[in-house]
Amino acid sequence: MARETRIDPEVEVLWEDFHAEVNVPSAQLRSWLLTRGSGEESFGSSPTLDLPQPGREILKVLTKRKVDLTPEDIEVMRDAVDRIRELMDAKPPRGNADNEWRHSLLDLGHDPLVER
DSSP: OOOOOOOOOHHHHHHHHHHHHSOOHHHHHHHHHHHHHHOOGGSSOOSSSOTTTTTHHHHHHHHHHHGGGOHHHHHHHHHHHHHHHHHHTTTTTTGGGOOOHHHHHHHHHHTSSSSS
């Protein structure tokens, strides 16, 4: 008989918010972080690359199932959602043409050019 795992309702909502805000697929986020780091040629194919923060933690959470989340993962998710929303609320006058702003969002796994 399979054991049923209960997920805290607050974590359920956070999970949905996280996956709504982090709209970049994990492979695309990994490529972006490699680019932002030292460039892909500086790394091997190891999945434990020294990728820039906080993207590395976000990428790690993206590979997990909801039932496997740790308290640290939940904090990463909460922080990512808050930071993405803060950046979106502070959209500069140039909007998506402001590369610094857009890159800050991409570092968190959010591409403002992706339609919701």
